[in-house]
Amino acid sequence: MFDSLKDKLSGFRKDVEETTEEKAEEADEADADADAEAVEETVETEPAETETTPEPESTDDSDSKDEESGNGRGGFAQKAKSFARGEIVIEEQDVEDPLWELEMALLESDVEMSVAQEMLDGIRNDLVGATRKFSAETGDVVEDALRDSLLSVISVGQFDFDQRVAEADKPLVIIFTGVNGVGKTTSIAKLSRYFEERGYSSVMANGDTYRAGANQQIREHADALDTKLIAHEQGGDPAAVIYDAVEYADAHDIDIVLGDTAGRLHTSEGLMDQLEKIGRVVDPDMTIFVDEAVAGQDAVQRAKEFDEAAEIDGSILTKADADSKGGAAISISHVTGKPILFLGTGQGYDDIEQFDPERMVERLLGDEEEEE
Template sequence: MFESLKKKFSRTSEKLEEELIEEAEAEDNLQEESGSRFSFFSFGKKKEEPKEDENLLPEAEESAEEVVEETKEEKKSRFWNRSDDEEETSEDEEADEESPEEKKSHFWSRNKDEEETSEDEEVEEEKKSRFWNRSGDEEEAFDDEEAEEEKKSHFWSRNKDNDETTEDVSADGEAKGGIFSFVREKTIQEKHVEDILFELEMELLQGDVAMEVATEVVESVKNDLVGKKIKRSNDITEYTFYALQDAVKKIISIEGKSMTEMIEEKKSQGEPLVVMFVGINGTGKTTTIGKLANYYLKKGYTPVIAASDTFRAGAIEQVTHHADNVGVKIIKHQKGSDPAAVAFDAVEHARAQGKELVLIDTAGRMQTNTNLMDEMKKIKRVSKPDLVIFVGDAITGNDATEQARKFNEAIDIDGVILTKADADSKGGASLSIGYVIQKPIMFLGVGQGYDDIMEYDSEWMLNQLFSEDDEGLVEDEA
């Protein structure tokens, strides 16, 4: 998940470290010292402390002592049994002594085997001889080649080799090779980061990150890094890691209430929370409604679904299928009926039955279709939703961000749900969409099952972007 962004961030750190070390080497301001070199993703990683078992009872300790005693007795028993077995074996051997003729036969057989082995050894020696002769030829050929122009110091090359050797990297992201320090403390200057951050900006744009988001990230990192004083190469990696992390944190941390909090607020007023879903066809909007109905049903609430996509008979059947699968009531009219009327009836049903949540499905439409957008505005006027949520496909990247922008301009959306986030390797939409429209991401779809949805958490998102694994992809929503 978000592998593309992770690689871009780590490469930025590596390039800055290379830039500074090359400059220091040219200034004769570089030395190698003992220590562990940290990888980009090792910073911010929490080390788990071993837990002591505080629940060990006295009875358990006594039982453990008994087991030890039993083990000693078993060992003693096995010792005497083994002694008896050896005595019996010795008697059997004496009884089965070979005759002189048999011994002579064995002798000649063994001698023949030794001759064959000797022949094999001679063949092996010949192979070794040919191998060393070939190696010598290769060395002579190599000596005749022109030496490549050195771009890096001996120290930097060796350190890079250590980085590429995965066997030398520990579980905590530490490399066993030496680290570099500077004889005279260096300061990161604008000239050191200018080209590197320009490359980062271009790579972010290629990864479907919105222009304003890429620019904001680069400017924030630049402001954090320029002026930092460094003594060791690990300092460069650490400062770059936290500069990037802080920049991304500002982007993805858009304040907003959770849907669960809003349900509780409306419930205290004796009213249902009304949520209207909008978006284009094919983004998983109807499936997301089924997932949310299941999600809140398991939390103890009673949802009702409004089938307000009356333009297609297939849409009514689809949302009915999801409602039946998760076990919630659906309010629907015939194909071609007024979608606003369906939404209104669903809200009235929820009030009459004391249900806490109304989920309104709407027809998928392109953000450029004026007539359909006007129809959606009518649904909003009639049903008076507490939340209007845009459902976008994470893997469409910039398209999802642009769609959200247009829908927000047309009907003022309140939040976003991104589907297929688990299949999003680039991460552009997840990083950009909330910042561009200044509305929070509320949920992420992380699979095809009804349970594969999770409430969005900016800290979780940050961890996904700045960790080497995808642990905790789906949280327990029960």
């Protein structure tokens, strides 16, 4: 998962380490040259010992020469010794080329441009002027900068999903929206299993009354999971279907209503009107946007448009296991201000994982082994 982006982040870390290593080697050579010159000057200027030579008095000229030496060659030698001890000051020119390479890598990985720019600004601010022991800590400070930058863009809007479900009045109504073919219905089935494993009962509602075969598709999932399904005939009112499901849940002490909707584009005014009607009639507790991680920037743009039209509470990214780029996972939270809640990682009902920003960052930086 996200292997391509993971490799590119690792490449940036190595580029900065190599740049500072070269800087340390140059400083080491300069230090050696300065020491040699200092020894040579000492030999040439040391006075011959005599019994009658009085100790010279200090003059303004000598003080001036000492100060000049300290600010000139002596100051440079001291700086070189500091570098030779392994104290590296990371300067802007040290990171500009690696940052440019990283920017190209992020854009190639479908990270949205404004998100990429914020990440780069954060990394630059963390690195420039940082002083670290080279051999032990240069890689660490780069990794810390990457970690902070990644967390800042993917943690936007995060909330404790399980806690919100536990504290909500029942029945809790969750509506799923997004374009056709991205896995909304399968995600509903996966969450039905997810809730069952945590002790909650659920009912599915097929608000996708426009698509032929929609009832059959969701019924197959409901039967496989032994979950109640509320559905009307094709062409019926989606808001009425979901309203009936809420009434059924209330009458039968069902905890959660999972409402499917027709796949729609933000330009489909009739479908968007239906989504708004569902909101008025049912007043859902959550609206979750579903799209494919592999859709990259298209998914990011759609998430933004759906949030503007229906005010989503969070997102589910399907096919995350097939996404090597990771651009949608990096960008969607930042662009919408709403969190990624789950990642779909396969076709099975258990192939869904709750999105954890810190775990995602560890995965991208190579600190967590991928599960087989």
